[in-house]
Amino acid sequence: MTTVGVGMVGHAFMGRAHSQAWRNVGPFFGPPLSPVMAVLAGRSAERAGAAARALGWAAVETDWKELLRRDDVDLVDICTPGDSHAEIAVAALDAGKHVLCEKPLANTVAEAAAMADAAERARARGVRAMVGFNYRRVPAIALARRLVADGRLGAVRQVRAQYLQDWLADADAPYTWRMDRDRAGSGALGDIGAHIIDTVQHVTGQRITGVSSLLGTFVPERPRPGGGTGRVTVDDAALFIGRTDGGALASFEATRVAAGRKNALRVEVNGSDGSLAFDLESLNELWFHDRAEDAETAGFRRILVTEPVHPYAGKWWPPGHLLGYEHTFTHQAADLLTAIAEGGDPSPSFADGLQVQRVLAAVQAGAESGAWTDVEGSA
Amino acid sequence: MTTVGVGMVGHAFMGRAHSQAWRNVGPFFGPPLSPVMAVLAGRSAERAGAAARALGWAAVETDWKELLRRDDVDLVDICTPGDSHAEIAVAALDAGKHVLCEKPLANTVAEAAAMADAAERARARGVRAMVGFNYRRVPAIALARRLVADGRLGAVRQVRAQYLQDWLADADAPYTWRMDRDRAGSGALGDIGAHIIDTVQHVTGQRITGVSSLLGTFVPERPRPGGGTGRVTVDDAALFIGRTDGGALASFEATRVAAGRKNALRVEVNGSDGSLAFDLESLNELWFHDRAEDAETAGFRRILVTEPVHPYAGKWWPPGHLLGYEHTFTHQAADLLTAIAEGGDPSPSFADGLQVQRVLAAVQAGAESGAWTDVEGSA
């Protein structure tokens, strides 16, 4: 079987998750190309070496640029913070390496646009690029998209999406670079708001065209680990309402201060013929209401999305045996490897990532102006 | 025991609910004043007579103005559509009758302001006025307010409120006066949006000061029962985000086209020290998270709000024996009778109703302008 050599940049949370995907995609999905965990790049030789041993990477580099020169690297997997995405991705694509880049695609629209351009150039040469909105590959979310696409909901009328976390609910949670707008771009908005924007657009097949928005920072200063305090220059919470190009109304909320909610990405879709509801804290379940049901026995159904007929699920275990968070990365790897092997366009593309970035920019601008703000390029 | 003679105007849905309250408040709450179901007013003598017999009213009038002249009527209970509230309420208060008026207080801010003025005048003479935001008296909502007031949530940071129904999801649902802006004032916004505005303000003890909003009409024409179609001039759905005078961010959504949701008034509150969640479709439950809990056993608790220590619940049945929708009206009657007997100010007042009307007006104006809109009087 032909193989694809993978070089991964970064080895924190996302690096561990991606490693898990490359390690397990073979046994479960038997992809047409077999990934080889060739090289791990990290700035510290010591820490990168330890990570490589723990996670199963064959070699280590301390400069990501070396990956572009290595023959055993066909694909660069970018798991670094957002401010380095553009430089690495553009260079890798221009060097003829396929790229998988974590979300959000970049910290600014300009960077994202440059990356989308590079992806378009690379595509002409058979080089593939994908942005890591992994939640598209939660089986329940993939099923939701399928049901909408199959017309089971009729015309989509309303969507409400929330991503609620609480790791900043405590005012004593320490100051980190994530609270610094210069480095992080934004707060909850870009970090988790990007996920619900992508999820809603993916499930409905529609694009957000304009928004009204509000950003809030409830804890303006936080203690620095070493002493003193840091000023928080990003949002703790982002709320916005908007319209889609399909005529739907949508509301969004991303927050990192919702006490008691750990990872509650929730999406509800109401259509003319039915409705859907999902919560990532119960990720194996999709709730579906079919308006055609008899009133006597109509109701939202709790679908346990573990059947062979469900997206991805049949590759794993028998019905009723649950999947977890990390499986989404394995699904992502499987689909990317298939796209590379078959010469297809992996999805979500860098263009998709750019469009999400434009929505984020509109939300940020709208919060500052107080006015309705069109999303760039959606006219 | 002293009694209060009640004259009720209107005998449709709300008239039935209010009758149930007057009939049952005595046995369960033993209020200091005992209500006498004296007169029912309705335009058709025949239909009003049938209703009076069915619901247990002693007499019938076909002109509500007669109620103001009758000595056996101490309290006028207004259960008519919103466009007649102002005239009846102002006249009744000026005639020295206590008034209970269904929500929303009126169809316009001007009417509501006139009513609040009349209530203020009447108050000086010991005459009481109350607007019927009955959901304040769901035990779980009353408990939510108590927990916030007791500081169990710390500083309120975020609120999300939705009122989802689906009786207009079907594009073939017939045209009625409720789709005519001239008669109904607005659509989902005033009908059920008013409820979530009041509920959020009541639970948090904070007022909405400004909003960004969107209104949508998904079914622009509906069949008239007699043939032909009617143009829908009100909203099917209203979305808005706003700020409160306590520094919280809040999102709201009212819709009558959310397929599969029958009566889902949902409120979530996140504070610095804890969170609450409620859904009217499970109205005996309040979910509470206390951030002070040990991580090992922390989680949202499903409080079954049926304990003697809970608001209103102890007057009914033993723990675990559920209450329903109609009990809220009985609680409302009990509190109003107590206020009248004790010379207190019943809550929600007409001034509260006016303030809700001003929020509704800001939402309507903001949806038209696309700009952030301050709520009148909240500066």
Place this chain on the structure above:
Amino acid sequence: MTTVGVGMVGHAFMGRAHSQAWRNVGPFFGPPLSPVMAVLAGRSAERAGAAARALGWAAVETDWKELLRRDDVDLVDICTPGDSHAEIAVAALDAGKHVLCEKPLANTVAEAAAMADAAERARARGVRAMVGFNYRRVPAIALARRLVADGRLGAVRQVRAQYLQDWLADADAPYTWRMDRDRAGSGALGDIGAHIIDTVQHVTGQRITGVSSLLGTFVPERPRPGGGTGRVTVDDAALFIGRTDGGALASFEATRVAAGRKNALRVEVNGSDGSLAFDLESLNELWFHDRAEDAETAGFRRILVTEPVHPYAGKWWPPGHLLGYEHTFTHQAADLLTAIAEGGDPSPSFADGLQVQRVLAAVQAGAESGAWTDVEGSA
């Protein structure tokens, strides 16, 4: 309209619930016979008088036997403890009064048999008798029965039923007559186990024919309110498994020491073609799974049993407006009044009550012998 004079014996918890039914059945169900709350009987003139005033009864008697002599009493409603049921019911029936008797029908099979005989005799003279298994009239339970009867579940194979309460979980909860076998007959078994036996048999349309059982008493002594302790001679919990005459296997559990469960009457039915699940702590919901659904969207549906097409629900409020515990008594009253007016046999009959008593006796006997025990009369 013709009326039925009601004389109620007892005015504690059940007396309040039954009063609520007689007071409200008219407005909502418009029964063919209108109940008149004529007389309340209680041993203490003072307490009975106060109860009559609070609950709306026109007169008071201190000896229930007087009810049998009064012309304004057509129906005797027995809300006393179980050890007095037989004497009152037999006398009332023999006096030509219709009887509604609270459950369990009696404390012993012998008493219950005498009552069933009296009911049979009375029936020949057009006099009606009904035992108050009110939970049959929870709309969701009535719907469950309908779905089974309509064949929506196919052949019933398995049933599991639990009635979990916790008011005796605290070892310091005081000793009362309910812990004395001589007076109460049994503990959780007769008190709440009777309800799940009736509910399961009603929903499935099948009868329990034999059982294996276990009874347990976890708190053998309890403090007496006046000082000292009382020995608990009844069960805190009863577990049994059994067979039905329809070939199903069933498990049952009744307990008053399940910490945190307030009133959790839970029933699940699995048939060859579908399944049902119900919990009285969410009494407006019925969960239904139809095995014929496509695997892609199959799942248990949460039916909100508040639609016009659902049993009883259409008489109350619009869809999504919940009912509570007490409504079951109103439904019971409506059905009894209809049966009396139409000369039908109200259900559950005293014969049904006797059969439940025989199951209770088999459970008690089986717990003592450790052996499988047939239910009397089910051969």
Place this chain on the structure above:
Amino acid sequence: MTTVGVGMVGHAFMGRAHSQAWRNVGPFFGPPLSPVMAVLAGRSAERAGAAARALGWAAVETDWKELLRRDDVDLVDICTPGDSHAEIAVAALDAGKHVLCEKPLANTVAEAAAMADAAERARARGVRAMVGFNYRRVPAIALARRLVADGRLGAVRQVRAQYLQDWLADADAPYTWRMDRDRAGSGALGDIGAHIIDTVQHVTGQRITGVSSLLGTFVPERPRPGGGTGRVTVDDAALFIGRTDGGALASFEATRVAAGRKNALRVEVNGSDGSLAFDLESLNELWFHDRAEDAETAGFRRILVTEPVHPYAGKWWPPGHLLGYEHTFTHQAADLLTAIAEGGDPSPSFADGLQVQRVLAAVQAGAESGAWTDVEGSA
């Protein structure tokens, strides 16, 4: 780092799950011994070879006995059907190989006893044996055991456990060896009933001492894939009630015909001071009620068992990121490797497996006799 060579026998469902564990235990748990996936044994060279390639095993054997002779095998992992467990396990232990054996330990008490003896002999030589009741390592179940052991529930009074599946609900599901008592030992009882017996005993720390039981077969004949029908000689469902050595009462139900339930292993524990509830279909959640809570805010808490303080969870992802079914096997591997490295006794032991087998035998015997049956060895 020292390594442990693993030789696995069998490569069906359990073989895939165990392979996943050996592949991933290193990166996440960094165990003191590193597993090497050395050899896979399967009767067909072709199928075993394909499985080894897919699952990542280095070599293949067609006779499991070869594993005992290989120096690169330190641990034999038995993933075959139950009727071969005894022979393989005893031989492996006697050959000085550590053994991990899938559950149930064997098909008969005699086999299980021989295995427990062999484990005891091997233990004296530092050779370890473990039986694969993997659900003990669901974080929520491990947390449940911890809370009971910490006294958070007080004295355990009642337990109810169910394992509900539906893959045999369809009467047309084909006949396989699993319906043949000679080969499978029993039906739902041994297959999934064994899991709830072990789980209840593990969580409560108590042993079942006696039972009353019922077995049922609802579909007595099933179509054979090649034509004709096969007679089902095992149970579709097993129900039993019993006592524990700690004075608790418990009910159990295992079924493969509960329409709509895919993998619902449900356990509830009620103690004098609190309660727990769990459902494998929501495996990241544990519900906990603490009786010491104030009545105002008391309720069952939904604990999302993904915090660093929770068993196993901290090794994986941040809070709120769910785990799945397969993780239990990784936890099992980690604990076994640690026990081997540290010379400890892995749990559950073969003696534990034997005791479960004795409970299964008592259930089977009791179902035949109809009488209460003591569990062997529990006097």
